Amino acid sequence: MVGKTEKTSKKNTQGLSVTREEDFSEWFTQLIQKAELIDYSPVSGCYILRPNAYHIWERVQAYFDTLIKKDGVRNVYFPLFIPESLLTKEKNHVEGFAPEVAWVDYGGDTKLGERLAVRPTSETIMYDAYSKWIRSHKDLPLRLNQWCNVVRWEFKHCTPFLRSREFLWQEGHSAFATEQEVINDTQKIIDFYERTFREIYAIPTLQGVKSESEKFAGASYTLSVEAFLPNGKAIQGATSHNLGQNFAKAFDIKFKDGQQQDQFVWQNSWGLSTRSIGIMIMMHSDDKGLVLPPKVALRQVVIVPILFDDSKKEVLAQARVIQEKLEKKGISVELDDREDYSPGWKFNEWEMKGVPVRIELGPKDLEKKQVMVARRDTGEKQALLIAGIDNEVSLLLEQIHDDMYANAKKLLDENIIEVDSLAKAEKVVSGGKLVFAPWCGDGDCEEKFKEKSGAKSLNRPFEQPKLKKDQKCFACGEKAVFWFYFGKSY
């Protein structure tokens, strides 16, 4: 068995030394290295996204970028550096971010006149420009997005994907003439995130409103999508913030309305990051390694020919025909024709790397004009005729996506427990499930529950079950105002 932090060549990548059940965190750490998703860098808390991981991000980018562009959002690029004086313009915002800003103070040998923040997020530098660009209601709405890196110098324990000092994301920043528009748009973006998690990652999410204490620094309110992982923890997937007029006032972003009156704009900002890749890995993977939803897999199918000296030529020729047929269908295929590895070794390697479908093909299959097809998610194997293999595999990939989603949905649904008292809520949390409870909305109750159980408030679903008449807050016994999700959370 391979030691746990060993940085290794391909030869040593096989096998995880712990199960997901035994040690979730160690399982994750081994898996992301052995599946060649991540490597460590010389800078603590900064990680290398290897091709297998970066491809996932490219698929997410393609999907989400298309969604927002069709909806009228345009892409831009703003500078990485933000002068300290600009970062500190909105009071709540800077309080939220200043403790974890990386500061540049030298260019070559020259000390800078004012130190520069490496962007932790771009509200301040973007809205400085918005205040120049927006003059009239005709300039609205202004809806811009950028795909970029951001830096937050975490002092907590870093974990690849989930908490890293540098990460990749998109940040959208829109300005509108009316409050209703920003309310609608902030919600629409959450719907886009829900679709992205569902359609690309095969992950169901809980959509709702964050509590006051968990909202974005500088926002009126924050909407989120939250996922529930097999280890009993919840995790925030993406957020959309209604900023109200807070930044408009701090940055003096005004427009003349139809009556030539000056008005402050209404703004939102919204982000989805490479953290989502970590969520996906944790959600679907198993003790054999990574399990990838087909839509993000760099290789959707791997063909492993079973090679004997007397039939090698025919088997490889047939394997190439199958590869071509599948590629014509838009399926990405790796033909693993390496001769110095055994089929069994290859099976393990591609299972570790999460390839959704494996096709095995030997001389006996050839005789029967069929191949063996194995699913990575379930391990099921079936014989399929080579004629029509392209259609069959296309359908199978769709089926795999749907089944992975359904499994994750089942996990989520089975782990939401309605409770009406603090004692029950604590029990639910200690059992690794999610609490759904009537809450008065008071921060003290949230805090008290957190101290007792370690659970954080997640969000308040948009669609609320009706509260009973005189329904009481699960924590303080005062009148409940809404239902809310709570759970242990990353």
Place this chain on the structure above:
Amino acid sequence: MVGKTEKTSKKNTQGLSVTREEDFSEWFTQLIQKAELIDYSPVSGCYILRPNAYHIWERVQAYFDTLIKKDGVRNVYFPLFIPESLLTKEKNHVEGFAPEVAWVDYGGDTKLGERLAVRPTSETIMYDAYSKWIRSHKDLPLRLNQWCNVVRWEFKHCTPFLRSREFLWQEGHSAFATEQEVINDTQKIIDFYERTFREIYAIPTLQGVKSESEKFAGASYTLSVEAFLPNGKAIQGATSHNLGQNFAKAFDIKFKDGQQQDQFVWQNSWGLSTRSIGIMIMMHSDDKGLVLPPKVALRQVVIVPILFDDSKKEVLAQARVIQEKLEKKGISVELDDREDYSPGWKFNEWEMKGVPVRIELGPKDLEKKQVMVARRDTGEKQALLIAGIDNEVSLLLEQIHDDMYANAKKLLDENIIEVDSLAKAEKVVSGGKLVFAPWCGDGDCEEKFKEKSGAKSLNRPFEQPKLKKDQKCFACGEKAVFWFYFGKSY
């Protein structure tokens, strides 16, 4: 007329106050702001890429990314920060970059143990990983690329696109088992760059080898593509560096060959940046503003309906039909149906923004079942029947690309002057043309010519005209070794 550095709303964007001929630099500065490509940021030397500019970069990315992926390169993402100790491992490399590195030394309130460079380029951090990943000849070739931001803290005068303290680029980094492979690949990448400039930017380039003094810090040699601009200056478009085994030795990147012998790998690195957008703007644009090659235009066609009260409805309906027809052909179309701007005002605006084709449509055109179609590059107008407009405009966009390329090629060809003496070379350079001269290759000659004329060596073309017997170096009179391009250069 509008003041030259005014940051303005749409109302004030019309008109450049200088011609390209009068003041190229001022013309460029006004144009990039009024065409809404660029805005200034609060950090000197760092610029905002607005949607019109960022879209160009996305088109370049899509084209070049497809080229390299089809060729087997894979995308990755490495950290932004490089520890000082790592950056300084290859001696020539650090000497080239250290003077312009931006340094991070604080995370929040905590001083870092070792200061971190904001990547000026990623050889050092990537090759540190390569030394771990590469063990066997089976791990080769390793061909990785990343699209990212880099920072070089310039102390010279910054110019948007051409010289900025932060810019966007792709950097490719490959490692091979043999010298021949790296030689071939370094050349292949230059061919890819040539194609990108030709096919996307409609720009011809000179491809060749940089001189010793102009090569990349740490390279064995550097290949480049160079463009020639209408103001008489050359500009480097992209570079591909054969690194030999220099970094392999500094970073100990070794592999076991087929005979189990340790060998150092052979490497190259190669980059194309947002500087190329500036080259394109300078190459094609005119006194009315930006001229965009169709393949990078955010809007390829703008439809300007001529609206009168009694025919507005019919004209707009027909305009929408045309828009739909063109969009079905994959052409991006903006229908400018704003009623509070005159057609003339709109013509000026879309000319400033470089939209390749304008379609005008009024009630009289409707009667004749035709529209007026104007080309941005030549200003030519022609009437086209609405039936078949989609095919006609498709062909026209292709024609525009080809004509723009042909014009730039003519400019280049007419401005290359063969010379055989220093005196003639100086005259050619002061006349704003390019020198093509037999050179001995000695750095002293290059330096002497630069001091006298301000011209730098550009590159040595791969296809060399035959040197005459006893052909002398244009600068020193010793034996010439090859033909070389020289010129004033950005």
